[in-house]
Amino acid sequence: MKPKKKLKFPPGQPITIGDVRIFELRDVAARLQISMNTLRRYVRTGRLAAQKVGVKWMISEDAIREFFLQPYTKPGAKKPKLGQS
DSSP states (O other): OOOOOOOOOOTTOOEEETTEEEEEHHHHHHHHTOOHHHHHHHHHTTSSOOEEETTEEEEEHHHHHHHHHSOOOOTTOOOOOTTOO
8 A cells, every 4th residue: 555645835835726825824924024933923813814724824815915904003002992083
């Protein structure tokens, strides 16, 4: 019986499934020029949506797009209450 062949994807290249493109965390961190710890913090706090597939965390192109459409708020800044500005 032959051992299962592991699929290998070139680093930095998205994996395309149908019309969905997904990236590994390390590739996104490299492209954004941020550390893996920073990217993991974004995922952990919900600032960037990711999905664990097997042992790797993956980020969709749509999640990256949504991340950049969110307005930036300084960490620790208080949000105004409703009716106040």
